[in-house]
Amino acid sequence: MAGSGWDGVTVIDHPLVQHKLSLMRDRNTSTLDFRRLLREISMLLCYEATRDLELTTATIETPLTTMEAPVLAGKKLVFASILRAGNGLLEGMLDLVPAARVAHIGLYRDPKTLVAVEYYFKAPDDLHERRVIVLDPMLATGNSSVAAVDRLKERGASDLRFVCLLAAPEGIERMRAGHPDVPIVTAAVDERLDSHGYIVPGLGDAGDRMFGTK
Incomplete structure (x- = not known):
């Protein structure tokens, strides 16, 4: 099941998602297990983010007969990873959709102003398709x-989804105000942000826990 009290936000409340998320929240979970769980949970989130992809049919031969089989219509997906932590979700999603193209967006949060600073951007040329x-x-x-x-919209993207593991109410409000046309898929909406901009109760810094850098 999936639901949310927020407009444009889908919270995946599937038991497997919630169980894996709880393990990830635990401060005693190792880097190895955190990385594995993130990869697993990203596949489950990907199902929801791709639920309404358009289908067409193609004629195929089964071992018994000819049939019109459903296949994805048009060009495939682009996964746009916000570096560096986005790569943890990226790996699991590529396991599920290996033909997808990939964009990388390098952003870091200024620790004093909390403003995003861009240092890298590389994406396919046909984002509009x-x-x-x-x-x-x-x-x-x-x-x-x-x-x-x-940045993605500036490069032509018009059909976008945002997928995250955890969301704070403040972040949802900011995204909905800035991009109300972009649906959000998440595993949980937590209580709030602390004074340093971290999600509470959260799971700490996802990048640090994924790569063992803190």
Whole structure:
């Protein structure tokens, strides 16, 4: 099941998602297990983010007969990873959709102003012809997410989804205000942000826990 009390936000409340998320929240979970769980949970989130992809039919031969079989219509997806933590979601989604193209958006949050600063951007040229799924485990202040979607739209993207592991109410409000046309898919909406812009109760810094850098 999936639901949310927020307009434009889908919270995946499937038991497997919630169980894996709880393990990830635990401060005693190792880097290895955190990375594995993030990869697993990203596949489950991908199902929801691609639920309404258009289908067409193709004629195929089964071992018994000829049939018109459903296949994806048009060009495939673009997964847009907000570096560096977005790569944790990216790996699991590529396991599920290996033909997808990939965009990378390098952003870091200034520790004093919490404003997103861009240092890298590389994306396919035909974003206007593809669905773009933007990936970042944490929707905290929303500044990096809004900045990433801004850049993708500037490059022609018009069919976008945003997928995260955790979202704070402040981040949702910022994203909905900046990009009300971009649906959000998440595993949980937490209580709030602390004074440093971290999600509470959260799971800490997703990048640090994924790569063992803190």
